[in-house]
Amino acid sequence: MAAMEDLAMAFNGLPRPQTVPWGSANYWVFSIGQSPLHPSAQILIAVHPPTMVTLHSGPVQLLNGGSILDNITTVVSMLLDVFIKGLRDPTGEQVESTFAPLTWAMSGDEEIHEVIQQKLEECGVHEALCSVRRCTPGEKKDIIDEQFSKLFATGAIQLGDASRCHRCYSEMSVPLKRCSACNQAFYCSPKCEAVDWQRHQAFDCPANRPNDC
Numbered sequence: 001m002a003a004m005e006d007l008a009m010a011f012n013g014l015p016r017p018q019t020v021p022w023g024s025a026n027y028w029v030f031s032i033g034q035s036p037l038h039p040s041a042q043i044l045i046a047v048h049p050p051t052m053v054t055l056h057s058g059p060v061q062l063l064n065g066g067s068i069l070d071n072i073t074t075v076v077s078m079l080l081d082v083f084i085k086g087l088r089d090p091t092g093e094q095v096e097s098t099f100a101p102l103t104w105a106m107s108g109d110e111e112i113h114e115v116i117q118q119k120l121e122e123c124g125v126h127e128a129l130c131s132v133r134r135c136t137p138g139e140k141k142d143i144i145d146e147q148f149s150k151l152f153a154t155g156a157i158q159l160g161d162a163s164r165c166h167r168c169y170s171e172m173s174v175p176l177k178r179c180s181a182c183n184q185a186f187y188c189s190p191k192c193e194a195v196d197w198q199r200h201q202a203f204d205c206p207a208n209r210p211n212d213c
Helices: 004-012 069-085 110-122 137-152 190-203
Strands: 027-034 041-048 053-061 103-106
Touching: 004 069, 027 069, 027 137, 041 069, 041 137, 053 069, 053 137, 053 190, 069 110, 103 110
Parallel strands: 027 103
Antiparallel strands: 027 041, 041 053
C-alpha cells in the first residue's frame, strides 16, 4: 500500500459529488472487522446505504499482532485506499469513475472513532471529511452487520449454482457473468460481479484455495 502522504493526496484529488453515479446521495458508512479465515487480519468495508453497494479493503494483517488502535495508520490507509480504487471488476478495470464520499459515518468503538478522525486530520484529508459521524444503531444492525454477514457467508449460494446471482440472489435463466478463475460463481450483471468479486476471491473461490480442490 502507498505511503500515507501519497494516499491522502490521491484521495483529496478525487471529486466529491453530491450524488453517486447511480443516482442517490453520496453518503457512506464504514467499519473494520476481523476476518474469520485470517487470524489477526482485518477487513474494512464501506457501504453505500441506499443501494448496499460495498467496497472492501483487506484482509490486512496487523503488525505485531497489535490492536486496531496500535495500527491506526494501517486502518486509515485502508479507508482512503478503498475509495481511491473504487468499484472494479475481476480484471481490475474500473466499473464506475472513482470519487470520495461527500459525507460518511463509522461503526465501531468510540475511542477508535476519535483516533481515526485525528489521523485523517493529521495526514491532511479534506477538512469536511475529518469529521466522521457515528453510525446509528439502525445503520450498524441493518447495514454494517448485514454486510459483514454476507461477506463471510461463503455458503449462501452453492458454488456451481447458475440459477441465481451469487451477489444479489435474483433468479436468472442465463447468467451474464461468471468467475473466470473457478467458473463456479455466477452473476446477473457486470456490476454484481464487480461488487462481489473481492469477497468471492478471498473466501470461497476454489481456484484460490488449492487445499479444498
